[in-house]
Amino acid sequence: MKRIAIMTSGGDSPGMNPAIRSITRTGLHKGLEIFGIRHGYQGLLDDEFIPLDSHAVSGRIRDAGTFLGTSRCPEFIKEEVQLRALKIMEKRRIDGLVIIGGDGSLTGARALYRYGLPVIGLPGTIDNDLFGTDMGIGVDTALNTIIHLVDMIRATAASHRRCFVVEVMGRGSGYLALMACISTGSQVAVIPEFRMNIPKIVQELDRRSTNNHNASVILVAEGVCQGAEFMQRLVEVGKVKQEVRLTVLGHVQRGGTPTHYDRLLASRMGEMAVLALISGEKGSMVATVNGKMQLRDFDDILDRRKGLPGDAIRLARNIGIEIGDVVES
Numbered sequence: 001m002k003r004i005a006i007m008t009s010g011g012d013s014p015g016m017n018p019a020i021r022s023i024t025r026t027g028l029h030k031g032l033e034i035f036g037i038r039h040g041y042q043g044l045l046d047d048e049f050i051p052l053d054s055h056a057v058s059g060r061i062r063d064a065g066t067f068l069g070t071s072r073c074p075e076f077i078k079e080e081v082q083l084r085a086l087k088i089m090e091k092r093r094i095d096g097l098v099i100i101g102g103d104g105s106l107t108g109a110r111a112l113y114r115y116g117l118p119v120i121g122l123p124g125t126i127d128n129d130l131f132g133t134d135m136g137i138g139v140d141t142a143l144n145t146i147i148h149l150v151d152m153i154r155a156t157a158a159s160h161r162r163c164f165v166v167e168v169m170g171r172g173s174g175y176l177a178l179m180a181c182i183s184t185g186s187q188v189a190v191i192p193e194f195r196m197n198i199p200k201i202v203q204e205l206d207r208r209s210t211n212n213h214n215a216s217v218i219l220v221a222e223g224v225c226q227g228a229e230f231m232q233r234l235v236e237v238g239k240v241k242q243e244v245r246l247t248v249l250g251h252v253q254r255g256g257t258p259t260h261y262d263r264l265l266a267s268r269m270g271e272m273a274v275l276a277l278i279s280g281e282k283g284s285m286v287a288t289v290n291g292k293m294q295l296r297d298f299d300d301i302l303d304r305r306k307g308l309p310g311d312a313i314r315l316a317r318n319i320g321i322e323i324g325d326v327v328e329s
């Protein structure tokens, strides 16, 4: 292992930069040459490599986003495209690759590994929907951003005695909505893992109005529907009496300065990725399981659906959050 490359792919997540920094610094410390690939898989196909040294990653621990750039590259699913990428890696004499990204990005990583290239993945997605790791890089920062924004929404909601519907990201997962609901003291989480119960939600809102609670907040995970659609159902089907407003948080959720947790997680995962490549590991993702770092084979973690943590569901129910009904399987 002499030359390794780093790529960030898919949606950016706060902590990608600290991960790149850690991989670079660990690699340099171990006497490796380090290269960054610009703009994800698309940049790989376009042969966009840059050498990385400690100066290139200086100060990056504080920055959100990814200074290497990222992209979504649906065509990487095609075999001929993967082979083109491999040729470029060969030409560049890259011995090992670290890819930071979500499910789709790590599926691409597995394809390259299956052709024989040593690849280590890092879970980089705010959605926290990657099976096999308790946390992904960026989740904590995204949650901190969400709770900061929801706290602000609650202030104006309370002044006007309104109900707010807040749409949060998460793709097919309700993780962000559920966790943010718990830590903002919101009343309802509408999440894809459970079936929403409009009459129950309206009943809860009415109960709160009657009891002189001056604000209610409903977090809607984008994986269920758009916040606007949910609001329409609340008004037209639920005939909610309270005044309702909508806020779609959108991409600000990805733009926060990485928290201590994400800087540390990214640094530890980055270090582990380099050490793993040096020790001959080939096709796995660095994961954190019960606070311990682990390597998990791509084949054991990809194509599997991650459920919500059972203790969070129980907590939500016990503290009175309406999360909907269990979906029959």
Ligand code: F6P
Binding pocket: 011, 072, 102, 125, 126, 127, 169, 170, 171, 222, 254
């Ligand atoms: O996967 C991360 C994520 O932020 C999702 O939560 C969201 O659905 C998606 O990316 C948005 O993607 P884009 O930035 O391509 O619009």
